[in-house]
Amino acid sequence: MNLCVIGTGYVGLVSGVCFAELGNKVICVDIEEEKIRNLNNGIMPIYESDLEDICNRNRQEGRIEFTTSLEHGVKNSEIIFIAVGTPSLPNGQADLSAVEAVATDIAKYMNGYKIIVNKSTVPVGTQKWVTQIIKDNQRQKHDFDVVSNPEFLREGTAVYDTMNTDRVVIGSVSHKASKIMTELHEPFNAPVIITDPESAEMIKYAANAFLATKITFINEIANICEKVGADVKEVAKGIGLDRRISNRFLEPGVGYGGACFPKDTKAIVKIGEKVGYDFEVVKSVIRVNEKQKLRPFKKLEKALGTIEGKRVGILGLSFKPNTDDMREAPSIDIICAIQNAGGTVKAYDPIAMDGAQNILRNVEYANTPYDAVKDVDAVILVTEWKEFEQLDLKRVKDLVKGNIFIDGRNVFNYTEMKKLGFEYYCIGRRDDEYYKHYLKEVAITALENH
Incomplete structure (x- = not known):
């Protein structure tokens, strides 16, 4: 299939490279000219195991290209992934300004039916919002569908996680778009969950909030262990053997960081506040993690x-x-x-x-x-x-x-x-x-x- 991936950060670049590795034709777009110039010279903007080798091989074989031209990417693709940053605003909400700008430009350059995919982590309701932005900004009327397709990769193992994903989530109200997206992901040999866009958007936040909670929980247990003479390693081993809990994310330390857990925990709290719900558990996770650092x-x-x-x-x-x-x-x-x-x-x-x-x-x-x-x-x-x-x-x-x-x-x-x-x-x-x-x-x- 012909794909366009907008944004060459961790999510966009890794997704684009992995789709190319599976035989698709991929156009990666970014507004940063130096980053695109470096990518065309085989220089990666991020450190990620295996990424450079796979990217350069697919570039040399003509399956992936890098450009600053969004128009070129949109017009020559069937499926367009939005993978731009959604950092936290000062109030904790996700900053969707980059998503809005990209969606507006996609609308202008459409030359036929397109599937626009929200790959970025975005609040519940973004699929409907992006749909309206595109409708309002089309120069010529073309059919399109907007789909939510959250990623679940971990930095440091992003290529492996993408190629060996344990599930694919597709949030769509269109049978046509769902069918095409399912076909695109078939080579991953992973379970495909087709659901409504709101549930797909919530799945990403819920997963990260739960994992952040698990990390924070074992850190709290570690802090108590120090006071009572217990060994958190033994405690983690003992509870991790319970199949309902598992041993993953039970390594105590100095708290979580990175691009996902901090902003996603804040964002899900704001999602709750917006509908009048006080997400007390995740609020505590955020507070405890700051102390743990x-x-x-x-x-x-x-x-x-x-x-x-x-x-x-x-x-x-x-x-x-x-x-x-x-x-x-x-x-x-x-x-x-x-x-x-x-x-x-x-x-x-x-x-x-x-x-x-x-x-x-x-x-x-x-x-x-x-x-x-x-x-x-x-x-x-x-x-x-x-x-x-x-x-x-x-x-x-x-x-x-x-x-x-x-x-x-x-x-x-x-x-x-x-x-x-x-x-x-x-x-x-x-x-x-x-x-x-x-x-x-x-x-x-x-x-x-x-």
């Missing part, structure tokens, strides 16, 4: 006594591993808190340092993780990159000036870190040596009472 800072503050004049090494800047995305990254909150308390920061990330420099000020960026920890008073691991899991911890201990190590992702073993001489803090885990001693004392007491 600063948990490593609070541990640092307690361990050092004062942060004034202290130097802190930060390992990991992106909001999660395998991506360079700095949007809503917990590292931003942690670094700003350290600087506001009078401390200085050295930081290292395998991919995200260029992006971080556009956001953070007065940060010293290191060339290696070992450079980042040299002569610092404390270390905070924020992002669980594989590179950090393989660190020579003895070398790290020899390089640091202080001995405080705050592991925001529970990457390392408590006992081993203690043996190396670190004052080690993690999220919701206990000191295993202390616990063994505790069990021994319990056993002795039980024998004496017996």
Whole structure:
């Protein structure tokens, strides 16, 4: 099929590349001339595993092209995907200005029947709104259908998630559009849910709000575990084996970030408010997550006594591993808190340092993780990159000036870190040596009472 994808961010670029990989002819459109120029030269605007190789191969084989001409994309396509950004407005609502602008231009350039697909995450009712925009702005009257087709990819594994999706959701009131969209997605070999547009739009928000809630729940459990001597890893394992719960998204840490969960949780709260409903659960999730981002800072503050004049090494800047995305990254909150308390920061990330420099000020960026920890008073691991899991911890201990190590992702073993001489803090885990001693004392007491 002939497709047009408008927007070459994570969703648009990955979707376009994957559709081309399946044999479709794809035109990707973006208003940023430099981005399009780079894409035509094989340079990706985002870091995503396998994306560059697949994209360049399909470009060379003529299945995908990149242009700034929306008119060219619309006129030469049967299906047009809107995959532009919908960031949060100051009040938490989704900003639909880019969607409105694109829909208006699509209407002007239509030259026959088109299926316009909302791929961006948009509030309930957007399908009807886009339909009206196109009707109002058509220069010539052509039949069209507007469909909701939300994405469910994860940054860092976006190509894999797209090619191995566990479901396809198609929100449409048109049998014709539903049939064509089903045919387009057949090669994915995934269950297809055909529903009304409102339900399709809500499915995306509900999924992200639920996952954000699950992450926040296990973080709350971790915080309680620290106070009662339990180990959150054991707790997560125990509840994750319950098929009703599963073990996915039960890794405690420093809170969620990125482009989706923060804005989508805020947006679904606003959707509720618009119809007079107070979504208390998700409101609490948002509030708790903001506090969780600063948990490593609070541990640092307690361990050092004062942060004034202290130097802190930060390992990991992106909001999660395998991506360079700095949007809503917990590292931003942690670094700003350290600087506001009078401390200085050295930081290292395998991919995200260029992006971080556009956001953070007065940060010293290191060339290696070992450079980042040299002569610092404390270390905070924020992002669980594989590179950090393989660190020579003895070398790290020899390089640091202080001995405080705050592991925001529970990457390392408590006992081993203690043996190396670190004052080690993690999220919701206990000191295993202390616990063994505790069990021994319990056993002795039980024998004496017996």
